[in-house]
Amino acid sequence: MKACRFKNTVQAILSPAGISINGDHPWDIKVKNDKFYQRAVREGSLGLGESYMDGWWECKCLDEFFSRLIPSRPEDKIKKNWKLIFHMLNAVMLNKGSKSRAFQIGERHYDIGNELYMNMLDKRMVYSCAYWKDAKNLDEAQEAKLDLICRKLGLQPGIRILDIGCGWGSFAKYAAKKYGVEVVGITVSKEQVKFGKELCKGLPVEIRLQDYRDVNESFDHIVSIGMFEHVGHKNYRTFMDIVHKCMRDDELFLLHTIGNCKSEVTTDPWIGKYIFPNSLVPSMKQISASIERLFVIEDWHNLGADYDATLMAWFKNFDSSWDKLKEKYGERFYRM
Numbered sequence: 473m474k475a476c477r478f479k480n481t482v483q484a485i486l487s488p489a490g491i492s493i494n495g496d497h498p499w500d501i502k503v504k505n506d507k508f509y510q511r512a513v514r515e516g517s518l519g520l521g522e523s524y525m526d527g528w529w530e531c532k533c534l535d536e537f538f539s540r541l542i543p544s545r546p547e548d549k550i551k552k553n554w555k556l557i558f559h560m561l562n563a564v565m566l567n568k569g570s571k572s573r574a575f576q577i578g579e580r581h582y583d584i585g586n587e588l589y590m591n592m593l594d595k596r597m598v599y600s601c602a603y604w605k606d607a608k609n610l611d612e613a614q615e616a617k618l619d620l621i622c623r624k625l626g627l628q629p630g631i632r633i634l635d636i637g638c639g640w641g642s643f644a645k646y647a648a649k650k651y652g653v654e655v656v657g658i659t660v661s662k663e664q665v666k667f668g669k670e671l672c673k674g675l676p677v678e679i680r681l682q683d684y685r686d687v688n689e690s691f692d693h694i695v696s697i698g699m700f701e702h703v704g705h706k707n708y709r710t711f712m713d714i715v716h717k718c719m720r721d722d723e724l725f726l727l728h729t730i731g732n733c734k735s736e737v738t739t740d741p742w743i744g745k746y747i748f749p750n751s752l753v754p755s756m757k758q759i760s761a762s763i764e765r766l767f768v769i770e771d772w773h774n775l776g777a778d779y780d781a782t783l784m785a786w787f788k789n790f791d792s793s794w795d796k797l798k799e800k801y802g803e804r805f806y807r808m
Contacts, residue, residue, distance in 0.1 A: 478509035489544040491537060499536035503529045516547060521742035525807045535784075585800065586667050589640070591793035592786050597640040597667075600698030600728060602782045603775055610785040613778070618646045624771065625693050625724050627651040634658070634691040634718060636684050637699020641668030641677065648675040656691070658682040684714055693724050700729035701751050705737050708754065708762035716766045725767060729754060731776065746808055 483493055492500045503509075505528035511519040523529060531537045593599055594614040602613030603620055621643065627633075629652030635644055638657025641664075647653050654676040659665060660683060668679035694715050703711050715725050735755040744751060760769070790797075794806060 478513050479506070481513050482509045485544075485546045486541070489540040489546075491540055498533040499531065499540055501529050501531050501537065505529070516741065517743075518741040518745065521746070521808075525804050527807070586640070586663050588790075588797060588801070591797060592790040594785075596642040596646065597671075598642045599639050601730070601775060601779045602785075604778045604781050610782070610789075613782070613785075614642075615646070618643055619650075621695060621697070621726055621728065622647055622651050624773075625695065625726055627653050627693070629653065631692040632656070632690075634687065634689075634694045636687075636694065636696040636715075637702070638664070638668060638679060639698070640664050641671045641679055643695065643697055644668070644677045644679065645672045645675060648672065648677050656680065656689070658684065658687065684711060687714060687718055689718060690720055691718055691723075692720055693726070694719050695726045695728075697728040698730070700727060701748065701753055703754075704750065704752050705735075705754070705758060708758060712762045712766050724770075727759070729759075730779075731756065731759075731774070 479493070486493065486501075490499075491497075494500070494502055505523070505526075508523045508528040511523050511528070513519075515522070524531075589597060589599065594602075594610045596611070596614055596618070598614040598618065601617070602610060603617035604613045605616065607613035607616050625633075627647060631651075631653045633644075633647060633653050633655045635655055635657040638644055638655075638659050641657055644655040644657045648655050655672075655678070657668060657677065657679045659668070659679070659681065662681060665679050665681045668677075672679060696715075700711070719725060730753050732753040732755045735757050736752065739748070739752050756772075763769070798806065
């Protein structure tokens with residue numbers, strides 16, 4: 473009786489999104505373990521994701537499933553239990569982006585193996601949204617994005633740039649090689665530092681293992697590409713204060729980040745546990761508030777729709793390379 477109640481609850485959540493249990497559409501789910509229903513209802517997105525990782529349900533097209541489910545706001549239909557409430561309170565009370573936690577994202581996400589990212593990303597190892605306007609493939613789209621950034625900043629030879637969250641050094645190498653600038657890149661990932669130093673060898677580029685709060689130098693321009701998601705709402709103003717302090721007068725700061733259409737203080741529990749620990753996607757309002765009396769927004773360019781093509785290209789690369797990766801990472805990692 474109890475199991476039937478949980479199943480009915482799940483179906484009531486899925487139905488408005490046009491998703492059926494054991495249906496024939498590629499976005500329908502096939503349930504293999506009836507414990508799935510209780511787990512999904514009681515644990516929300518964490519239970520949904522972990523039960524998939526455990527093989528309790530299948531779906532032919534997960535992207536189609538989520539594109540239907542997420543707009544229907546399933547979280548509003550599930551009564552918050554103590555686990556979900558604790559997660560929200562924890563996020564509100566703790567500073568997840570504190571200096572003491574800064575290197576956790578490097579250790580748990582970016583340091584899990586350069587081989588994985590070399591097989592998943594483009595040839596330059598750019599790990600952020602590409603720019604597909606005139607591009608035919610991922611390599612072209614990422615080069616177009618890097619060049620767009622350089623042109624927005626008006627880079628000239630001899631300029632000194634700070635790249636906050638420099639990844640494997642893709643922007644640093646491109647900007648130094650094509651535009652003749654000097655770049656200091658900082659990251660909290662040891663593997664990225666190792667790779668980036670080798671990648672940028674012979675160029676006026678310095679790659680450091682360093683938290684942004686420890687930078688105390690002067691730069692002509694500052695750029696941050698796909699790192700602001702790790703800063704956290706409690707630290708937005710601190711981040712902007714550091715950028716303002718380190719940038720010479722009347723120069724430009726370019727921020728490239730994933731954006732939320734509403735202001736949040738917590739991240740999705742499953743994403744927070746398995747993908748980006750201590751992360752938070754900022755809203756326009758939160759960014760605007762953090763720069764008051766520091767910066768003037770001269771240009772706001774939304775290329776969010778390009779993330780769909782970027783993600784699908786990453787998955788295609790990852791999926792086609794899985795035979796080379798599976799021995800190290802295993803089936804549960806693949807399902808994650």
